[in-house]
Amino acid sequence: MEVRVRYAPSPTGLQHIGGIRTALFNYFFARAQKGKFILRIEDTDQERSSEESIQDLYETLNWLNIVPDEGPVQGGPYGPYIQSERTKLYKDYANELIEKGKAYKCFCTSDRLDALREEQTAAKSKQIGYDGKCRNLTQQEITALENEGKPFVIRLKVPKEGKTTFHDLLMGDITRKNSDVNPDPVLLKSDGFPTYHLANVIDDHSMNITHIMRAQEWIPSGPLHILLYEAFGWTPPLYCHLPMVMGKDGKKLSKRHGSTAVKDFREIGYLPEALLNYVSMVGWSYDDKKEFFTEDELCELFSLEKINKAPGVFDYKKLDWYNGMYIREKSDIELVKLLLPYMQSANYISQKADEEEMKKLFSIIPLVKERLKVLSDVTEMVKFLYTEDEVEDATLLLPKKQTLLETYQALKGAYEILLQYKDQQDEVIEEHLMQLSSSLNLKVNGVFMPIRVSVTTSSVSPPLFDSIRALGWDKALLRIEHAITLLETEVKNG
RNA sequence: GUCUCCAUCGUCUAGUGGUUAGGACACCGGGUUUUCAUCCCGGCAACGGGGGUUCAAUUCCCCCUGGAGAUGCCA
Numbered sequence: 001m002e003v004r005v006r007y008a009p010s011p012t013g014l015q016h017i018g019g020i021r022t023a024l025f026n027y028f029f030a031r032a033q034k035g036k037f038i039l040r041i042e043d044t045d046q047e048r049s050s051e052e053s054i055q056d057l058y059e060t061l062n063w064l065n066i067v068p069d070e071g072p073v074q075g076g077p078y079g080p081y082i083q084s085e086r087t088k089l090y091k092d093y094a095n096e097l098i099e100k101g102k103a104y105k106c107f108c109t110s111d112r113l114d115a116l117r118e119e120q121t122a123a124k125s126k127q128i129g130y131d132g133k134c135r136n137l138t139q140q141e142i143t144a145l146e147n148e149g150k151p152f153v154i155r156l157k158v159p160k161e162g163k164t165t166f167h168d169l170l171m172g173d174i175t176r177k178n179s180d181v182n183p184d185p186v187l188l189k190s191d192g193f194p195t196y197h198l199a200n201v202i203d204d205h206s207m208n209i210t211h212i213m214r215a216q217e218w219i220p221s222g223p224l225h226i227l228l229y230e231a232f233g234w235t236p237p238l239y240c241h242l243p244m245v246m247g248k249d250g251k252k253l254s255k256r257h258g259s260t261a262v263k264d265f266r267e268i269g270y271l272p273e274a275l276l277n278y279v280s281m282v283g284w285s286y287d288d289k290k291e292f293f294t295e296d297e298l299c300e301l302f303s304l305e306k307i308n309k310a311p312g313v314f315d316y317k318k319l320d321w322y323n324g325m326y327i328r329e330k331s332d333i334e335l336v337k338l339l340l341p342y343m344q345s346a347n348y349i350s351q352k353a354d355e356e357e358m359k360k361l362f363s364i365i366p367l368v369k370e371r372l373k374v375l376s377d378v379t380e381m382v383k384f385l386y387t388e389d390e391v392e393d394a395t396l397l398l399p400k401k402q403t404l405l406e407t408y409q410a411l412k413g414a415y416e417i418l419l420q421y422k423d424q425q426d427e428v429i430e431e432h433l434m435q436l437s438s439s440l441n442l443k444v445n446g447v448f449m450p451i452r453v454s455v456t457t458s459s460v461s462p463p464l465f466d467s468i469r470a471l472g473w474d475k476a477l478l479r480i481e482h483a484i485t486l487l488e489t490e491v492k493n494g
Numbered sequence: 495g496u497c498u499c500c501a502u503c504g505u506c507u508a509g510u511g512g513u514u515a516g517g518a519c520a521c522c523g524g525g526u527u528u529u530c531a532u533c534c535c536g537g538c539a540a541c542g543g544g545g546g547u548u549c550a551a552u553u554c555c556c557c558c559u560g561g562a563g564a565u566g567c568c569a
Contacts, residue, residue, distance in 0.1 A: 008569095009569090010568080010569050012568075012569075042569070044568090044569080045568055045569070047568085048568070048569090106567095110566095110567065113566085113567080114566095117566085120495095121495080123495095124495045124496090125495075125496085126495075126496055127495095127496065127497090127565085128495080128496075128565060129565065129566085151567095153567055168499095171499070171500090174498070174499075175498090176497070176498070177497085180496075180497050180498085180565090181497090182564090182565065182566090183565095185566085185567095186566080186567050188567085189567040190567060191567075193567085195566090195567070195568085195569085196568075196569050197569095200569090215563095216499070216500085216562085216563070217562090217563055217564070217569095218563095218564090218569090219498060219499060219563075219564080220497070220498055220499085220563070220564040220565070221564075222498090223498095241499085243500085244562075244563075246561095246562080248504095248505085250561060250562070251561095251562080252562080252563080278506095281506065281507080281518095282506070283506090285506080285507055285508075287508070287517095288507075288508035288509075288516060288517050288518090289508090289517070289518095291506095291507095291517085291518060291519095308506090308507075309499085309500060309501090310499095310500055310501060310561095310562095311499095311500075311561090311562065311563090312505085312506065312507090313504095313505055313506075314505095314506095315505050315506065315519065315520080317505085317519065317520055318505075318506065318518080318519045318520080319519095320519095321518090321519055321520090322519090324531095324532090328532080368531095369531095369532090370531055370532040370533090371530070371531045371532080372531090373531095399529095430528075433528080434528090437528095444528060445528060445529075447528080448528035448529070449528075449529065451528085452528075452529060453529095456529095458529090458530090459529060459530085460529060460530045460531090461529065461530070462529095462530080462531085463527095463528080463529085463530095464528060464529080465528090
C-alpha cells in the first residue's frame with residue numbers, strides 16, 4: 001500500500017521550527033517510502049487564521065524546497081485541501097454522528113462553560129471539563145431550544161466506561177480510560193466550523209492518509225481520535241508521535257528562547273540547507289558518524305526507527321556551526337549572490353548593482369567567507385570599506401599594555417614604511433614592520449594593531465593587507481594619517 | 495488536581511546483558527597566525543535514585559524522583 005502522509009498546519013502565525021520539523025519528517029518519510037506528501041491547511045479557527053500566515057507557509061516550504069505531491073497549491077484528487085472550503089463535509093458527518101446516537105447538540109453558553117471550569121479548578125475536581133448537561137436533552141427540549149434560535153455546538157458522546165488504546169509506531173501502545181478522555185469534546189463549533197478533532201479525522205480518512213506523524217503534544221488526544229474513527233466505523237491510520245522541540249530551559253520552544261519563525265532565520269541569513277540539516281538532527285540521527293545530510297540524502301535515508309523518543313533542545317549555537325560550515329562550502333560566486341541583498345539593504349551597494357560594485361563585492365568574498373556565521377554578519381564586517389568612518393577616540397588605537405607615546409611612534413614609523421613599500425609583496429612590508437616593532441622594543445601586535453584600527457576602525461578585521469588593498473592604499477594611508485594626528489594631539493595634551 | 499508520555503556528557507546523540515560508554519556542538523587549553531576567524535592537536539564532561547531478574551546490568555522489569563505535554567466552541 002502506498003504511504004500517504006500529510007503536513008497540516010493551521011495558518012495562525014509564522015511557520016516555526018517545531019512545525020517545520022514535523023513537515024520535514026513527514027516529507028522525508030514520504031520520499032524514503034516512495035509515497036506521497038500532502039499539504040493541507042487547517043484554517044478552522046476563523047479568529048486566528050490569516051492569509052499572511054498562508055503566504056508564509058508557502059514561502060517557507062518553497063525556501064526549504066519541500067514540494068508537496070498534493071495540496072492547496074497544486075490541488076488534489078480529494079477536493080480542496082483547505083478546510084475552510086470543506087465545511088459542508090464536516091457538518092454532514094457531524095449530523096451523521098447525531099443520527100447514529102454518537103453525538104449530540106449542546107446549547108450551553110461559553111459563559112457557563114467558563115464558570116464551570118473555574119468552579120472545577122477551584123474545587124480541585126478530579127476531572128475538569130464539560131459536565132454533560134445537554135447530553136440527555138429530550139427531542140422536545142432540543143426542538144424548543146432550536147426554535148428559540150439558540151446557538152449550539154455538536155459534541156461527541158465519549159463512553160463513560162471502558163478504555164481506548166492506540167498503537168504508536170514509536171511509543172508502542174498508549175491506553176487511556178474513556179473516563180479520562182476529554183469529556184464530550186466539541187466537534188462542530190457554533191459558527192459551523194469543525195474543531196481540529198473532527199476535521200482532522202474526517203480529512204485524514206477521506207484523503208487516505210496512512211501515517212499520522214505529528215508532535216507528541218497530540219498523544220493525549222490519540223484515544224479521542226480513535227473513538228471518532230470508531231464512531232464513524234472507519235479504520236484509523238498508523239500513528240507516530242514525534243518528539244517535541246524544546247528551548248534551553250526544557251520548555252516548549254517559543255519566542256522567548258530566541259527566533260523561532262523560519263522567516264526570521266531566513267532573514268538573518270541562515271541557509272536553507274543548514275537549517276534543514278540541523279532541524280532534522282533534533283530527534284533523529286543516522287549513526288554516530290554522519291552529521292551532514294543533503295535534502296536528497298535525507299529523502300533516501302530517513303527512517304522511523306531512528307527517531308528518538310525524548311524531546312530535544314534546539315541549540316542555536318549548533319545551528320550557527322552548521323550554517324558556517326555550509327557558507328564555507330559555497331563558491332565565491334554563490335556567496336556573492338547570497339550576500340548581495342544584505343549589502344543592498346545596508347545601502348552599501350545600489351539596487352541596480354552595477355558591474356563595478358559587483359566586482360568589488362566579489363573581491364572581498366575571500367575576506368569574509370570563513371568569518372561568517374550568518375549572512376547578515378557581512379555588513380558589519382565590511383563596514384569600513386563602505387563608509388567613511390574614522391577612529392575618533394585615540395584610546396581605541398592603543399594595544400594592550402602599550403603607552404600612548406609608544407603607539408604614536410609605532411604608527412608614525414609604520415606609516416613611513418607603508419608609504420615606501422606599499423607596492424611590494426606582503427612579506428616585504430611585513431618584514432619591515434616587524435623590524436620596526438623590535439627596534440621600538442614593542443610586540444609585533446603593538447605595530448599592527450594601530451594600523452588595523454586606523455584602517456578598519458576595529459580591532460577585529462579581515463587580514464590587514466587584504467583589507468588595505470580592498471579599501472585602496474590612498475584611503476588607507478589617509479586614515480592612518482588621521483589616526484596619527486589624533487595620537488599626536490593626545491600626546492601633546494599629556 | 496487528574497491523565498499521558500519521556501529519562502546516556504551542559505546540548506544533540508551512538509551504543510551494548512560483559513565497552514577504557516563513542517562522536518558532534520558548546521566550553522577550556524595548545525599549535526598555526528599581524529587581530530578575528532578558519533584549520534590542526536589536546537582536555538573537561540554522562541548512563542537520575544532505589545529495588546529486583548541475572549554469573550553479570552547503563553542495557554530487561556517494578557517503584558520513586560525529575561522533566562514535558564494534555565486537560566478549550568486553539569490547534
